[in-house]
Amino acid sequence: xxxxxxxxxxxxxxxxxxxxxxxxxxxxxxxxxxxxxxxxxxxxxxxxxxxxxxxxxxxxxxxxxxxxxxxxxxxxxxxxxxxxxxxxxxxxxxxxxxxxxxxxxxxxxxxxxxxxxxxxxxxxxxxxxxxxxxxxxxxxxxxxxxxxxxxxxxxxxxxxxxxxxxxxxxxxxxxxxxxxxxxxxxxxxxxxxxxxxxxxxxxxxxxxxxxxxxxxxxxxxxxxxxxxxxxxxxxxxxxxxxxxxxxxxxxxxxxxxxxxxxxxxxxxxxxxxxxxxxxxxxxxxxxxxxxxxxxxxxxxxxxxxxxxxxxxxxxxxxxxxxxxxxxxxxxxxxxxxxxxxxxxxxxxxxxxxxxxxxxxxxxxxxxxxxxxxxxxxxxxxxxxxxxxxxxxxxxxxxxxxxxxxxxxxxxxxxxxxxxxxxxxxxxxxxxxxxxxxxxxxxxxxxxxxxxxxxxxxxxxxxxxxxxxxxxxxxxxxxxxxxxxxxxxxxxxxxxxxxxxxxxxxxxxxxxxxxxxxxxxxxxxxxxxxxxxxxxxxxxxx
RNA sequence: GGCGACGUAGCCAAGUGGCAAGGCAGGGGUCUGCAAAACCCCCAUUCGGCGGUUCGAAUCCGCCCGUCGCCUCCA
Numbered sequence: 001x002x003x004x005x006x007x008x009x010x011x012x013x014x015x016x017x018x019x020x021x022x023x024x025x026x027x028x029x030x031x032x033x034x035x036x037x038x039x040x041x042x043x044x045x046x047x048x049x050x051x052x053x054x055x056x057x058x059x060x061x062x063x064x065x066x067x068x069x070x071x072x073x074x075x076x077x078x079x080x081x082x083x084x085x086x087x088x089x090x091x092x093x094x095x096x097x098x099x100x101x102x103x104x105x106x107x108x109x110x111x112x113x114x115x116x117x118x119x120x121x122x123x124x125x126x127x128x129x130x131x132x133x134x135x136x137x138x139x140x141x142x143x144x145x146x147x148x149x150x151x152x153x154x155x156x157x158x159x160x161x162x163x164x165x166x167x168x169x170x171x172x173x174x175x176x177x178x179x180x181x182x183x184x185x186x187x188x189x190x191x192x193x194x195x196x197x198x199x200x201x202x203x204x205x206x207x208x209x210x211x212x213x214x215x216x217x218x219x220x221x222x223x224x225x226x227x228x229x230x231x232x233x234x235x236x237x238x239x240x241x242x243x244x245x246x247x248x249x250x251x252x253x254x255x256x257x258x259x260x261x262x263x264x265x266x267x268x269x270x271x272x273x274x275x276x277x278x279x280x281x282x283x284x285x286x287x288x289x290x291x292x293x294x295x296x297x298x299x300x301x302x303x304x305x306x307x308x309x310x311x312x313x314x315x316x317x318x319x320x321x322x323x324x325x326x327x328x329x330x331x332x333x334x335x336x337x338x339x340x341x342x343x344x345x346x347x348x349x350x351x352x353x354x355x356x357x358x359x360x361x362x363x364x365x366x367x368x369x370x371x372x373x374x375x376x377x378x379x380x381x382x383x384x385x386x387x388x389x390x391x392x393x394x395x396x397x398x399x400x401x402x403x404x405x406x407x408x409x410x411x412x413x414x415x416x417x418x419x420x421x422x423x424x425x426x427x428x429x430x431x432x433x434x435x436x437x438x439x440x441x442x443x444x445x446x447x448x449x450x451x452x453x454x455x456x457x458x459x460x461x462x463x464x465x466x467x468x469x470x471x472x473x474x475x476x477x478x479x480x481x482x483x484x485x486x487x488x489x490x491x492x493x494x495x496x497x498x499x500x501x502x503x504x505x506x507x508x509x510x511x512x513x514x515x516x517x518x519x520x521x522x523x524x525x526x527x528x529x530x531x532x533x534x535x536x537x538x539x540x541x
Numbered sequence: 542g543g544c545g546a547c548g549u550a551g552c553c554a555a556g557u558g559g560c561a562a563g564g565c566a567g568g569g570g571u572c573u574g575c576a577a578a579a580c581c582c583c584c585a586u587u588c589g590g591c592g593g594u595u596c597g598a599a600u601c602c603g604c605c606c607g608u609c610g611c612c613u614c615c616a
Contacts, residue, residue, distance in 0.1 A: 011545090029616065037616085044616035074614075156611070158544055163612065205614085227616030228546090234615085259546090260610070271615055298564070299554060303547080304609060311553050314565035321564080324578065349580095371555085371562095379555050383563035390580095397580045401572080512574060519576075530577050537578085 008255035025217040029226035030066040033093040034074040038277035040261040040270040066109040115208040140186025156232035206237035219246035259304040290319040297378040325389035341404035349394040357417040434540040441470035459502035
């Protein structure tokens with residue numbers, strides 16, 4: 001079956017055909033670097049990360065370009081407010097942005113062009129537009145002449161007349177038409193400026209994406225992405241600029257726009273100037289990256305979505321379900337203690353798992369691809385993963401009920417099931433590996449200290465001293481701490497094991513009260529201890 | 542005001558003509574010292590409302606109600 005993608009330009013799903021066979025040129029509008037990014041940005045970049053991963057899974061070679069807007073009114077304003085330069089401000093937020101993307105598991109783009117590094121190309125484009133009668137200069141400013149570009153308004157589905165009628169802002173009287181937009185701004189005193197044929201100035205916002213995408217990917221793109229809020233005017237203007245300059249049509253084959261995130265039901269979209277945001281850093285402190293992904297992928301990328309505690313909690317439980325299936329299957333595959341048994345009760349779940357994990361028409365892979373081929377229907381793809389996890393769980397459960405080890409064949413089937421779950425999970429960017437947050441590691445260390453002080457007979461103080469102390473928990477406060485991602489695993493494992501083994505000693509002595517108390521304390525930290533016939537198991541929420 | 546989306550169980554959410562995926566929550570059971578996880582069973586005769594087209598509609602058409610986006614910086 002062929003991949004179909006909804007194209008904002010045509011308002012239809014269209015079969016995905018690339019300009020060059022097997023290759024995809026994809027440009028995604030990146031952040032303006034005037035401040036920290038929020039989970040609305042994260043949602044957009046997660047969506048395009050999954051699109052990129054799926055295209056690569058489908059065999060395309062994707063060149064993924066994402067820009068950084070590092071000169072713009074707000075950045076200048078923010079830098080001035082902090083008494084720093086736009087360069088220093090941009091450098092700081094780029095560094096932070098990339099760490100946050102890493103924390104979310106967003107794969108890095110192939111190129112991250114920056115507006116300030118593309119000024120000569122912008123000047124060249126503006127000059128050419130001027131030469132072609134598509135732009136005009138007034139007092140050091142240069143405007144785009146929208147009436148000279150026939151297709152203006154097509155992407156956003158509106159006509160110049162409508163927009164003129166609905167205009168709500170004061171129009172610069174120097175503009176020939178109210179919808180003309182600025183390509184180049186004359187510098188005001190004290191502002192960063194570059195030399196140009198029109199005098200010192202800086203680029204307008206829209207021109208940078210035309211210049212950067214043409215410079216990195218050529219005159220035509222396969223996919224250009226962004227949030228639905230940049231359809232107009234940003235992307236509309238990009239078409240006018242790029243096609244006006246290159247004369248090539250279409251500038252973009254597929255315009256892909258994600259729906260916007262809202263913070264609460266009675267508020268509008270999450271946006272920095274309204275202040276109704278949850279920063280990516282804050283989200284990563286509170287949630288496993290898989291939780292954030294499952295949340296985002298639970299609704300279709302074009303639907304508007306609500307960032308709600310209930311939905312995040314459901315996503316956390318869902319991510320945990322997938323992760324637990326992988327962990328439990330791995331544990332069974334790793335254990336060799338029990339004799340293999342090909343019990344009759346085990347035949348059916350293993351046969352069903354074999355089918356689900358295979359490559360036939362009823363297999364999970366086929367369902368996954370059918371969903372993703374239909375305009376990246378990630379909720380459908382995710383649903384198929386849950387069904388695969390259930391099949392894995394049923395096989396593991398059958399073996400557990402028989403208290404049986406696995407035959408070679410069963411081992412092979414289960415191994416294939418888990419491998420498939422990991423493989424398709426990775427296409428959605430899911431790690432399916434538990435990670436603890438720095439806060440959890442710090443709290444666990446305190447618990448271990450407390451226990452070894454109270455009951456040194458059970459919880460060995462010498463052992464605690466041999467465990468590296470985790471980095472202190474970053475203070476609350478937006479800019480505190482430099483690392484947003486979960487990174488505490490090194491110190492975490494020995495700590496959990498030290499505490500859990502002490503609890504084993506207590507339980508061996510039938511001291512259920514101590515055992516239950518320790519389990520409850522760990523649970524408060526998000527560490528779940530489970531007792532199995534083969535000893536304890538633990539996992540992180 | 543103009544343009545465009547959307548409205549599916551307690552919550553989140555797929556499904557765009559043939560008897561309503563999946564997740565979370567909830568109820569009952571198996572397992573367990575107690576738990577947890579997992580497994581089994583149950584949980585929308587119904588898809589905002591009213592009409593229409595059709596043998597047949599959540600899915601197509603019309604009207605109404607509600608929500609959201611864009612029209613201005615914005616992922």
